Amino acid sequence: MSLNTKELELVSVTKRYGDTVAVDAVSHHFRPNSYTCLLGPSGCGKSSTLRMIAGHETVSDGAILLGGVDISHLPPAQRGTAMMFQSYALFPHLSVAENVAFSLKMKGVDKGERLKKAGEMLELVDLSALADRLPDQLSGGQQQRVALARALITRPQLLLLDEPLSALDPFLRIKMRAELRKLQQELKISFLHVTHGQDEALALADEIVVMNNAVIEQAGTAREVFNTPKTAFVARFMGGHNVVSLADGTYAIRADAVGLSAPGAGSIDGTVTAIEFQGTHVSVSARIAGDQEVTALLPDARFFEQPNNPGDPVGLTWETDQLHKLSA
Numbered sequence: 001m002s003l004n005t006k007e008l009e010l011v012s013v014t015k016r017y018g019d020t021v022a023v024d025a026v027s028h029h030f031r032p033n034s035y036t037c038l039l040g041p042s043g044c045g046k047s048s049t050l051r052m053i054a055g056h057e058t059v060s061d062g063a064i065l066l067g068g069v070d071i072s073h074l075p076p077a078q079r080g081t082a083m084m085f086q087s088y089a090l091f092p093h094l095s096v097a098e099n100v101a102f103s104l105k106m107k108g109v110d111k112g113e114r115l116k117k118a119g120e121m122l123e124l125v126d127l128s129a130l131a132d133r134l135p136d137q138l139s140g141g142q143q144q145r146v147a148l149a150r151a152l153i154t155r156p157q158l159l160l161l162d163e164p165l166s167a168l169d170p171f172l173r174i175k176m177r178a179e180l181r182k183l184q185q186e187l188k189i190s191f192l193h194v195t196h197g198q199d200e201a202l203a204l205a206d207e208i209v210v211m212n213n214a215v216i217e218q219a220g221t222a223r224e225v226f227n228t229p230k231t232a233f234v235a236r237f238m239g240g241h242n243v244v245s246l247a248d249g250t251y252a253i254r255a256d257a258v259g260l261s262a263p264g265a266g267s268i269d270g271t272v273t274a275i276e277f278q279g280t281h282v283s284v285s286a287r288i289a290g291d292q293e294v295t296a297l298l299p300d301a302r303f304f305e306q307p308n309n310p311g312d313p314v315g316l317t318w319e320t321d322q323l324h325k326l327s328a
């Protein structure tokens, strides 16, 4: 099944709550038919952005365009968007099928037609067998799929997901994120997914939009954002990087691009401060000049060939082309 897809564009969108600027003149062109993650720490403005796109929050300034049409002032149901919430907000006294069909009932669609459509959506999320159950007779993962089917029944061009996996345990979260990705590819509509988890964004997204302090700090493919962070904030937030101030500027370097050598034989000298076994890898942290910490992530076999201990003097090695200059 294929639903419509249209491009989303934010044009200098601002959200103010009294004196708080939650979203500050954000502009972005989202790719059509793609999975985008809006990623950032708590309070950076990502939920406010999503709620403005959904129409659950007014826009203080700027415009939201979907397929070139300004939807900023349309009611939520007329935007061509649908929202799936963090707490799935299912009606406890309605069956799975009735929950999924609910928005069609509000639109006055007759019962036969809405149950037929609900059946199609339940098939899509692989829940046909549970159509007559009540929500509290379902697992967390199944409830989430009901919430998805309920959002998709309105045939949105854009599905908005606000921390959709946060209520699930870690095992189910990884399983469901693969299902979300698969569903987006099957439906060929855009998904815009808010998360504060960088691993979730890396696993899911065609494009990651990193927000910080009410603005977009960086946007790009998952690989671009991870491998070429533009700022110290993005490097630290994406994880797996060191941020180091050297004589000619501040650089990011991936922890797995740092190696260890004898003191004096590396790019810089340091003293081991901590060693952490991580299964396939061992993380070795060392203090270097300027009271800075650098972490080397070594394959476990390499570490155990010549294990270090806290207090050992070491050289830290890297190829200069692995150093990535940061703008701030």
Ligand SMILES: Nc1ncnc2c1ncn2[C@@H]1O[C@H](COP(=O)(O)OP(=O)(O)OP(=O)(O)O)[C@@H](O)[C@H]1O
Pocket: 017, 020, 021, 022, 040, 041, 042, 043, 044, 045, 046, 047, 048, 049, 196
């Ligand atoms: N209804 C509101 N009234 C006043 N301030 C608000 C309101 N909603 C959000 N804010 C403020 O706006 C800023 C951005 O909030 P928002 O919820 O968009 O951030 P977020 O990145 O989604 O955070 P989280 O991950 O914690 O949900 C925060 O400083 C928050 O306190």
